[in-house]
Amino acid sequence: MIIMIELRSTLLLGNQAIALAALASGVSVAAGYPGTPSTEIIETLMEYKDIYVEWSTNEKVAFETAYGAAISGARAMACMKHVGVNVASDSLVSSSYTGVDGALVIVSAGDPGMWSSQNEQDNRYYGLMALIPILEPYDPQSAHDFTVKAFEISSRVGHPVILNTTTRVSHVRAPVKTLPRSSPVKGSLRKRPDRYSLVPDVARRDRDLQLERWEKIKEELESLVVVSGSGRKAIVASGISYPYVKEVLEDWRLQDEVKLIGVFSPVPLPDKVGRELMDVEEVLVVEELEPIVENQLKSFVVDEGLHIRVQGKKLTGRSGEMTLNRVRLAISKFMGLNSEVLERHLQPNVPPRPPAMCPGCPHRSSFVFMKRGVILGGMKETFYSGDIGCYSLGVLPPFNVQDSLISMGSSIGIANGVYRSTGTIPVAVIGDSTFFHAGLSSLANAVYNNTPLLVVVLDNRSTAMTGQQPSPSENMDIARVAAGLGVEYVSVADPFSTDFSKAVANAISWVKVNKKPALLIAKRACALKAVEGFSERPLAFVNEDKCTGCTICYDHFTCPAIMRKANKKAHIDPRECIGCGACVPICPFNAILLKGEKPEGWDRAWLS
Incomplete structure (x- = not known):
């Protein structure tokens, strides 16, 4: 594991912790495309002017920029949300064949629960398909530590590494002990068509080398498994599920009765996990989204001829974020405890809050x-x-x-x-x-x-x-x-x-x-x-003598600043209004007007 040099902690977002870890690892080129929940990594790195950082036009270009730097011997990082990896996937898969001369880390920021995305795909599948190792942090401190580890593995083995984070890791704040900055590791001009020009003959040779590196990577990942407790039952927890499981076992005083195996490199699953299960009769796998660890573990059990019952998604569920309540329910069923009370309280009664466009959008x-x-x-x-x-x-x-x-x-x-x-x-x-x-x-x-x-x-x-x-x-x-x-x-x-x-x-x-x-x-x-930089601006108001209460402005235009009064007439909240004037031409009765002078440069800010 990573040995921290600095003892002082700083309150950081998980994404900020990743960025600072990249700086500590000597990153010299970083590229990304904005996408929640990954954006703050590039934004943080942009504050450092002695390295090259860019917003690329899309994730494919971002990845290829970092890939090109790593081909040249530099330490490079590409950052994107999970669906952005689809855009980059063509070159991503090929990078596993060629490997790199420097170091290449890809941050894939997932969104279980689809808080700001069109799907919740599990990008650990990319690791299985492309033979790219996946490191999976569970809090901002581990996000920092595993980023450093990812650069170390990539540099030693000469292979890309994916850091698979999620909304609850990227966008949570916690004290983080950070390593100091290292000098940026830049590249030099290198011409290796025998490795990087993927015509069929080169690709076939690269494929053999890829498989050799894959075996070395498995050895590198042995340290990313932690074990506590003992017993005939075991729980294997991956990524953010690990602290949830640990908390439940401690709350229920089961930490000495159940063997807990924390896995932070779900692809490839380290051999150490299998060795820890040799004296176990039953296993529960707790992981977000797809049964990546569960399926690898079942394959191991079959290959080794073991008589171990492996459960996972049947108890934890397959969709949405992993939560503490879901873990409680799964463990209670796994341990044969009463789960009826838990099941009644799993769904909180939260009123719906539909999103809306900003005033002036x-x-x-x-x-x-x-x-x-x-x-x-x-x-x-x-x-x-x-x-x-x-x-x-x-x-x-x-x-x-x-x-x-x-x-x-x-x-x-x-x-x-x-x-x-x-x-x-x-x-x-x-x-x-x-x-x-x-x-x-x-x-x-x-x-x-x-x-x-x-x-x-x-x-x-x-x-x-x-x-x-x-x-x-x-x-x-x-x-x-x-x-x-x-x-x-x-x-x-x-x-x-x-x-x-x-x-x-x-x-x-x-x-x-x-x-x-x-x-x-x-x-x-x-x-x-x-409106940035304007301390004063015009405001919209309603002439009640002209307002007929037709409802068009608040029911069909729906600016958050426009409210309905008891008499159906419109009222514009001066605290919400930004003075854009978009509502003025909407009213068919000319009842909405602007008051106040436009400050200098106002129209130019909107239209230039």
């Missing part, structure tokens, strides 16, 4: 005027093919403009399939950062195959959903990029203006006539970013 206006524009364009109905971003909230009423929402950049490709199978002209809705992340190839496909669809790019010049990280649209003109791809109809409009409906209608009319894709850019800055 330009996407709200885009959706309202987009729906009007579709009707003005002569389409009674269409298919709204959505994408990943703040605008995903358009799936909720009253907007209802995300009929599908699959993955980054999927909007245009899905729209193509919808048109080809139904003949209905669809509307693809995609954000500016997502457009550069994964929308370019599908837009090129739409041009290449003459797909009649309208692409609406919501350009708020920010990767806003993950905390206003920069977007390529800040210095790359989306209109020029689209035109360069061959899109013949490209238009830009302000979603705060009623003219946005006309812009949508005009684009749809062009698509209907020409049977080709058109692209409309809704250009207005993220509200949180636009």
